[in-house]
Amino acid sequence: MTSRTVTLLDVARAAGVSKSTVSDALQGSGRVAEATRDRVRAVAEELGYRPNSAARRLRRASTGAVGLHLPATATRLDYYMNLAFGAVERAQEDGLDMVLLAPSGAAGGRIASRVDGLLVIDPEPGDSAVPGLLDAGVPVVTGERYLGPATGPSGAVVCDNAASLTALLDHVTERGARRPALLAPSGSSAWATALRATAGSWGRAHGVAVTLRTVPFAATPAEAEAATRALLAADPAVDAVICAPDGSAPGVLRAAAALGRKVGAISASGASSAHEASEARGASSASEASCGSSRNGRNGGSGGSGRAGEGGRSEGGGPGRPGGTGAAVGPAGAGLLVASCVDGTATRGAEPPVTAVDLHPTAYGRACAELLCDILAGRAAPDTVRRHSWSLETRASTGSPG
DSSP states (O other): OOSSOOOHHHHHHHHTSOHHHHHHHHHTOSSOOHHHHHHHHHHHHHHTOOOOHHHHHHHHTOOSEEEEEOOTTGGGOHHHHHHHHHHHHHHHHTTOEEEEOOTTOOOHHHHHTTOSEEEEESOOTTOTTHHHHHTSSSOEEEESOOOSOOSSOOEEEEEOHHHHHHHHHHHHHHTTOSSEEEEEEOSOSHHHHHHHHHHHHHHHHHTOOEEEEEEOTTOOHHHHHHHHHHHHHHOTTOOEEEEOSTTOHHHHHHHHHHTTOEESOOOHHHHHHHHHHHHHHHHHHHHHHHHHHHHHSSOTTOTTOOOSOTTEEEESSSSOOOOSOOOOOSOTTOEEEEEESSOSHHHHTSSSOOEEEEOOHHHHHHHHHHHHHHHHTTSSOTTOEEEEOOEEEOOGGGTOOO
16 A cells, blocks of 8 residues: 555554544543554554544644753764754654754743643753753653753663673773773763763772773763873873764874874784883882982872862772873873774774764664653653663774784
8 A cells, every 4th residue: 555645544454443543543442452453553554554543632722842952062062963853754754843952942831832742851950951851741762861960750772881881891801901090070960970981880890990080971082181191190000092072083183193102002012011111100209208308308108199180080990090290191102092982984094994883873863862752652752761772892902903
């Protein structure tokens, strides 16, 4: 039946039930047996049936649109643009238009009069617009959980961000890293919070210090470069840098090149020489402090208490941080592994290509919109939580085939 529009009556005849049963089965209403509901939906899908969205809106007095709220930094990030495209595509399949909301938001009541439901992506407790959106009086689906106080139920589509960072840390250590570091995102979103917490728990579990350096949630390549330069200058023994923000990996690569660090596989000698150089500087500083103490009694014990650098700290156990305050870096050519928590054009097109977690943003946007459509149609409860998958893409930046 491809030459004309498939109707409810067509589905009813093919499924061997009444037209009202088809309507109830597809809308998730009425007293329809689950087996019958499943059969009707399967027949409708096979025939290519699509509900008449205009008629449905008249029956429900709906607007025929849903709203999409993204973080303020979204317009310059590849990840959110792909997510938005996926959400728009899926909403249109249910006859719904997608309205992009201004980052500053608006009063919940005014929004509720213009849309049937809302998608709120990566909501931050510090975003003043979010509470009003969650309390707008229409169904809401969040992309990642909202960690602030909420007044009503909302659906959510979530990724296992702890597992994805764990996979990256496991991967770089399997490739020879002994001193990994994370350029961790600032802020209080579920994603940022999970990454910072996971760096600490992974370090404690493996007895390896994971150095944290906080960068903006949407750090630019220039900001990532500056943070990486400071990190490697403060702790030359760092032999793997995982950057969290989308699109920031090229900055890490530029910093590595400027400091003479070779991105890719770590040789045993290269890893050892960087570590030993760091320890030697610590021992030298301690020795000088000891000598100074015997001469003037003022400097004892001060030389071995070096930090990971301004704004950075180490999480977990493992070897002590290098002593001294010198800014010297590891030996020229010492290996450095680079990876990213978010895959995209910046990681795939870098030289070398960067190992990254592919969060499948287009599919994620579709999943968020699909849950909202299901809630609006009565096919899912308002507080339904669904999981979204990710994959690890290993590339040359960690010594893996591209």
